[in-house]
Amino acid sequence: MAHTIKIAAAQLGPxxxxxxxxxxxxxxxxxxxxxxxxxxxxVLFPELAFVTxxxxxxxxxxxxEPFFEHGDLLTSPTTAAFFSEARRLSxxxxxxxxxxxxxxxxxxxxxxxxxxxxxxLSKYRKIHLPGFVDxxxxxxxxxxxxxxxxxxxxxxxxxxxxxxxxxxTTEHSDSTKxxxxxxxxxxxxxxxxxxxxICNDRRWPEAWRCLALQGTEVVFCGYNTQxxxxxxxxxxxxxxxxxxxxxxxxxxxxxxxMQSNCYMNSVFGVCAAKAGxxxxxxxxxxxxSIIDPKGKILAMTETRGDEVIVADCDLDEVKYGRSAIxxxxxxxxxEAYALITGQxxxxxxxxxx
Amino acid sequence: MAHTIKIAAAQLGPxxxxxxxxxxxxxxxxxxxxxxxxxxxxVLFPELAFVTxxxxxxxxxxxxEPFFEHGDLLTSPTTAAFFSEARRLSxxxxxxxxxxxxxxxxxxxxxxxxxxxxxxLSKYRKIHLPGFVDxxxxxxxxxxxxxxxxxxxxxxxxxxxxxxxxxxTTEHSDSTKxxxxxxxxxxxxxxxxxxxxICNDRRWPEAWRCLALQGTEVVFCGYNTQxxxxxxxxxxxxxxxxxxxxxxxxxxxxxxxMQSNCYMNSVFGVCAAKAGxxxxxxxxxxxxSIIDPKGKILAMTETRGDEVIVADCDLDEVKYGRSAIxxxxxxxxxEAYALITGQxxxxxxxxxx
Numbered sequence: 001m002a003h004t005i006k007i008a009a010a011q012l013g014p015x016x017x018x019x020x021x022x023x024x025x026x027x028x029x030x031x032x033x034x035x036x037x038x039x040x041x042x043v044l045f046p047e048l049a050f051v052t053x054x055x056x057x058x059x060x061x062x063x064x065e066p067f068f069e070h071g072d073l074l075t076s077p078t079t080a081a082f083f084s085e086a087r088r089l090s091x092x093x094x095x096x097x098x099x100x101x102x103x104x105x106x107x108x109x110x111x112x113x114x115x116x117x118x119x120x121l122s123k124y125r126k127i128h129l130p131g132f133v134d135x136x137x138x139x140x141x142x143x144x145x146x147x148x149x150x151x152x153x154x155x156x157x158x159x160x161x162x163x164x165x166x167x168x169t170t171e172h173s174d175s176t177k178x179x180x181x182x183x184x185x186x187x188x189x190x191x192x193x194x195x196x197x198i199c200n201d202r203r204w205p206e207a208w209r210c211l212a213l214q215g216t217e218v219v220f221c222g223y224n225t226q227x228x229x230x231x232x233x234x235x236x237x238x239x240x241x242x243x244x245x246x247x248x249x250x251x252x253x254x255x256x257x258m259q260s261n262c263y264m265n266s267v268f269g270v271c272a273a274k275a276g277x278x279x280x281x282x283x284x285x286x287x288x289s290i291i292d293p294k295g296k297i298l299a300m301t302e303t304r305g306d307e308v309i310v311a312d313c314d315l316d317e318v319k320y321g322r323s324a325i326x327x328x329x330x331x332x333x334x335e336a337y338a339l340i341t342g343q344x345x346x347x348x349x350x351x352x353x
Numbered sequence: 354m355a356h357t358i359k360i361a362a363a364q365l366g367p368x369x370x371x372x373x374x375x376x377x378x379x380x381x382x383x384x385x386x387x388x389x390x391x392x393x394x395x396v397l398f399p400e401l402a403f404v405t406x407x408x409x410x411x412x413x414x415x416x417x418e419p420f421f422e423h424g425d426l427l428t429s430p431t432t433a434a435f436f437s438e439a440r441r442l443s444x445x446x447x448x449x450x451x452x453x454x455x456x457x458x459x460x461x462x463x464x465x466x467x468x469x470x471x472x473x474l475s476k477y478r479k480i481h482l483p484g485f486v487d488x489x490x491x492x493x494x495x496x497x498x499x500x501x502x503x504x505x506x507x508x509x510x511x512x513x514x515x516x517x518x519x520x521x522t523t524e525h526s527d528s529t530k531x532x533x534x535x536x537x538x539x540x541x542x543x544x545x546x547x548x549x550x551i552c553n554d555r556r557w558p559e560a561w562r563c564l565a566l567q568g569t570e571v572v573f574c575g576y577n578t579q580x581x582x583x584x585x586x587x588x589x590x591x592x593x594x595x596x597x598x599x600x601x602x603x604x605x606x607x608x609x610x611m612q613s614n615c616y617m618n619s620v621f622g623v624c625a626a627k628a629g630x631x632x633x634x635x636x637x638x639x640x641x642s643i644i645d646p647k648g649k650i651l652a653m654t655e656t657r658g659d660e661v662i663v664a665d666c667d668l669d670e671v672k673y674g675r676s677a678i679x680x681x682x683x684x685x686x687x688e689a690y691a692l693i694t695g696q697x698x699x700x701x702x703x704x705x706x
Contacts, residue, residue: 329698345682
């Protein structure tokens with residue numbers, strides 16, 4: 001019996017300050033259709049999919065607010081048709097957006113939409129917000145103000161099961177074929193376990209481990225990654241880079257953390273970029289990819305524009321690593337890990353006498 | 354002022370069941386001299402440096418015991434001259450060995466030897482022991498019996514400061530040039546912070562993070578890594594590999610975890626293999642390397658025999674990452690990490706109704 005799901009990542013080319021949300025959603029619909037035409041059962045879209053990467057700008061509250069979504073995406077006039085189409089195609093979707101809660105809090109959020117239930121099954125709010133609360137003093141610097149515009153996510157790294165993807169034919173999914181009882185689902189290894197992270201989270205092994213400890217089989221990660229950004233690249237001032245060098249290095253770093261964390265957690269990883277030159281000035285890397293539990297890249301985008309990639313992911317491959325070298329129960333030694341939760345920053349040993 | 358230290362990794366070619374410990378130490382002395390001739394201030398030797406990788410064998414207690422060291426390496430007849438020579442050359446050394454304590458416990462251990470104090474500054478006992486307690490049922494299988502022959506390390510992941518390496522000239526170190534007071538040392542960024550892990554530990558991000566949270570600037574990792582080993586490779590039975598494919602994959606995995614964990618912790622990594630064909634049958638990978646805090650390989654061995662590599666490591670490079678994207682104090686969110694210390698194995702979400 002096949003335990004394979006066909007997964008797609010839909011990379012978006014640049015959005016701009018002048019881009020209309022309706023036009024972005026039209027592009028996303030085209031990518032959704034393309035993914036469905038390949039038989040994809042799930043499509044991942046990027047972080048902050050509907051807008052330009054606005055945390056690079058210093059914005060007044062009035063300028064900021066239009067970048068946020070304020071209601072239910074499934075019924076919002078701009079996005080309702082997108083999810084209805086996903087339902088019609090029987091394709092699950094995950095995407096990122098700036099969330100404004102009724103209480104006025106802002107989060108960098110991803111949701112998982114299930115076509116078979118036509119509902120948002122799970123929501124993740126980005127925990128590792130990069131950058132600074134305050135704008136950089138240099139007026140020419142590229143800011144990274146996620147810590148100013150968003151609060152750290154308050155929903156944890158929470159894995160969840162999704163129906164109607166596994167244990168069915170690789171034809172477009174049809175909820176009438178989903179087994180009904182838990183024992184039936186379990187026998188078919190139905191209800192695969194997914195987890196979401198966003199962008200900078202992928203550089204933090206804690207995020208991956210928390211999801212893997214819940215049995216996550218596929219981690220989804222949308223991102224917007226600046227090719228050149230000293231804060232992000234950790235670039236030494238002693239070794240200035242050209243823009244091309246910095247972009248190449250950012251792509252290397254991105255793949256390094258995706259591949260290694262997939263391997264060290266024996267999990268599939270799917271990542272989707274918003275890529276290309278935004279607002280005429282800001283280069284975002286591509287490199288959207290689908291990676292297997294050994295860290296091998298199964299598919300990767302070739303452009304920095306709108307582009308769909310797909311791969312067949314046999315969820316049984318997760319089990320091999322987790323029953324051998326990465327059998328957590330047999331090998332992890334939690335008594336030695338106290339510092340990881342016991343302290344946030346660095347505490348150095350004292351100097352020698 | 355230079356905060357650069359010249360670090361060497363001394364890869365060892367194979368040892369055999371028939372190898373005499375004296376001959377192995379002679380080879381190590383030659384590598385030590387070679388490293389010193391390059392101006393190295395520190396040399397890392399492999400895990401279980403003196404012996405063949407005996408945990409692959411099912412051994413009686415009588416057969417097992419000769420692989421262990423039973424006394425103080427600095428005064429043992431076999432190894433005393435090695436450390437005296439390191440002292441004479443003013444080169445610090447780290448190496449791995451099978452430790453039998455006076456109480457009869459067995460550990461897979463590394464020590465850090467300081468030439469300026471002629472003492473063992475720090476000891477690490479391997480925490481992530483791979484493999485199984487019991488031999489595999491298949492008589493043709495390659496066993497991995499570290500869990501049988503060793504107990505999990507009980508000294509934690511403990512970073513330590515070493516004197517006489519930083520803030521001095523790059524000539525062979527001379528303890529008389531080491532500043533005496535803490536403030537002098539601090540001003541010169543003296544007393545660099547080191548940490549040790551062993552082999553399989555490098556695949557566990559928890560090990561790296563515990564060391565990085567103590568400000569570790571260089572992580573040392575000796576290893577013996579079988580090219581083909583289903584337990585280690587987590588190989589899917591659906592995708593059998595040739596021996597050559599398996600060895601290539603093992604090298605890829607090794608570098609992936611070394612480079613990514615250096616990057617995600619903004620730390621230098623130095624790793625030294627015991628490599629080559631042991632006992633005529635068991636192929637160990639090479640790939641001894643020195644890696645910078647961006648994950649870039651500065652030096653790597655080209656053979657699977659005795660071979661020294663050196664690199665200049667500017668410890669200031671650690672600071673850039675840790676003050677930017679990997680500024681733990683600013684970015685880590687320990688409130689979201691409870692599962693990492695709260696549970697050992699996987700706990701899956703329930704099946705859907």
